[in-house]
Amino acid sequence: MDTVSRNPNLGLIETVRDALHALGVQSTLTHDPSGKWANLFATVPAHDGRTAGGIVLSGHTDVVPVDGQDWDSDPFKPEIRDGRLYGRGTCDMKGFIGAALTLVPTMLETKLAKPIHLALSFDEEVGCVGAPLMIDELVKRGVAPEGCIVGEPTSMRPIIAHKxxxxxxxxxxxxxxxxxxxxxxxxxxxxxxxxxxxxxxxxxxxxxxxxxxxxxxxxxxxxxxxxxxxxxxxxxxxxxxxxxxxxxxxxxxxxxxxxxxxxxxxxxxxxxxxxxxxxxxxxxxxxxxxxPGLDDAEAAAITQLVRALTSDTDRRKVAYGTEAGLFARAGIPSVVCGPGDIAQAHKANEFVALAQLAECERFLHRFIHSMSLEAQLR
The missing domain is CATH 3.30.70.360 (Alpha-Beta Plaits)
Known part of the structure; x- marks a missing residue:
């Protein structure tokens, strides 16, 4: 779907909302003042029905323009070549969103000790415009997540701070x-x-x-x-x-x-x-x-969880911005970790390696198990 930031994203958001609804998962939308753009927040409850607490999987739905770029294929028709998925947003950051949505049935089949939330925002690329509306709504509703994983492209390595x-x-x-x-x-x-x-x-x-x-x-x-x-x-x-x-x-x-x-x-x-x-x-x-930037999140429980799930203990900080700083400012400790290399983002022939998507899926499977009652009782 063409969700360049200048275009409304409701087609994508409503498609996701309807797909989740078909699985029995309800979504909350927060719109911009024009009503043409929206964030989506959905919760897979814990086994006892609790929807507060838990962990957020966060991604932005907008992408940067392709104007003036020389692509070898249609940027808005995904194409697989040589072990890579090509298309605008494959790396930044619909690869992570797709992987997370694919595993919603697994989340539902798992006896979760804590809820798992999905947060999809609009207009991140123009300055993180949409996410604050969604985060304000979470605060008002008392959702109080314990942590957030922002799936920006990091080659599936944890990032503990950004500018x-x-x-x-x-x-x-x-x-x-x-x-x-x-x-x-x-x-x-x-x-x-x-x-x-x-x-x-x-x-x-x-x-x-x-x-x-x-x-x-x-x-x-x-x-x-x-x-x-x-x-x-x-x-x-x-x-x-x-x-x-x-x-x-x-x-x-x-x-x-x-x-x-x-x-x-x-x-x-x-x-x-x-x-x-x-x-x-x-x-x-x-x-x-x-x-806002994300200050050093090394001590946060969510960082230690992601380190355990990735078996990666290196300390990394990046110059690019993400929505993690916004979640952290709202009292939700955050870490950045997702498939793909930021060097492939925003350019012609943007791609994410299929191996990176597979690694992301394995990571998310481990994450879902870590949230299960079985894992929490160990």
């Missing part, structure tokens, strides 16, 4: 004028460029001075400007320039403090100079998306 992501849009407003009369205008692009260079200078300082955490694949906080638009003619002083930037912070750093450094430079250094040239000049920031 936060913070995305902002900045609009710099100046004054248009004919380019032969530049002193009568205020060039928004030029002042946007100064702010962009300030963000780059800040990124360079993080790279050179830290703080550092060598367990990360990129061991420092990063920042970059990603898109920019401005101006309307070569002979016109541009009145407006808009750009987007992001920074990915180590979870030990306060993202609000990082943004404050950027905003303070704009307000205290650039804006006074701009307003001396044109009184109505302005610099406005809009937070587009933000998701």
């Amino acid at each position: 936060g992501i913070n995305v902002y849009r900045c609009c710099v407003r100046g004054q248009a004028a004919h380019s032969s009369l530049t002193p009568k205008g205020l060039n928004a692009i030029e002042y946007a460029a100064r702010l962009i260079c300030h963000i780059r200078d800040m990124a360079d300082r993080f790279r050179e001075q830290g703080p550092f955490d060598e367990l990360y694949d990129v061991p420092f906080t990063t920042a970059q400007t990603s898109t920019i638009t401005g101006g309307n003619a070569v002979n016109t002083v541009p009145a407006e320039c808009t750009f987007a930037f992001e920074f990915r912070n180590l979870p030990t750093l306060d993202p609000d403090a990082i943004f404050s450094r950027i905003e303070s430079y704009a307000r205290e250094t650039l804006l006074p100079k701009m307003q001396r040239e044109h009184a109505a000049a302005a610099i406005d920031f809009t937070k587009v998306a933000a998701a």
Whole structure:
């Protein structure tokens, strides 16, 4: 199913809801304000009917666009070649979702000591927009899961921490004028460029001075400007320039403090100079998306469970973000572990190796057994 983030995901969510309903498993949907996107949360109860507590298996249903990518096959028609499953989202992260849904009958056949929950979200790729709605609903309902496994592609190796992501849009407003009369205008692009260079200078300082955490694949906080638009003619002083930037912070750093450094430079250094040239000049920031990092979850029971199920004791942290930080912030200890390699995500000919899906299925079988009354009584 084409669930690129710009498209509603209800077709997928309702298909899953109906399939679960046919098995006797009820789902709760939480919609975005438009009603076109939804999260799904479903519970396979414990043997005594309890639905509180237990463990969440979490995955996002949206995928990134394929625009401008040169695929060897239709990205929205799964194709198996050379021991790999090709298609948009096979790796990130419908492979994990498919494996988990396939084993719902096994969950139902198992005498569970604790419930197993399935959490499918929307719009993770645009900044973890959907999951907070679902998590808020879980808190209100008192579901109180004991832990969460987020099945992002990690080659089935446990990830105990990841960075936060913070995305902002900045609009710099100046004054248009004919380019032969530049002193009568205020060039928004030029002042946007100064702010962009300030963000780059800040990124360079993080790279050179830290703080550092060598367990990360990129061991420092990063920042970059990603898109920019401005101006309307070569002979016109541009009145407006808009750009987007992001920074990915180590979870030990306060993202609000990082943004404050950027905003303070704009307000205290650039804006006074701009307003001396044109009184109505302005610099406005809009937070587009933000998701907290996952701090070191090594001590959590869910981490130790996943380590036992994978026989993997190495400590790993990653620069990319996931919804694990959101669950953890809500008091649900979380760890990241799923099939596929993140290096295959977001690119043409995305794939997940069939061997990885098979390993994920074996992991989930072990997980389901670990949740059984038989295993809990040992």
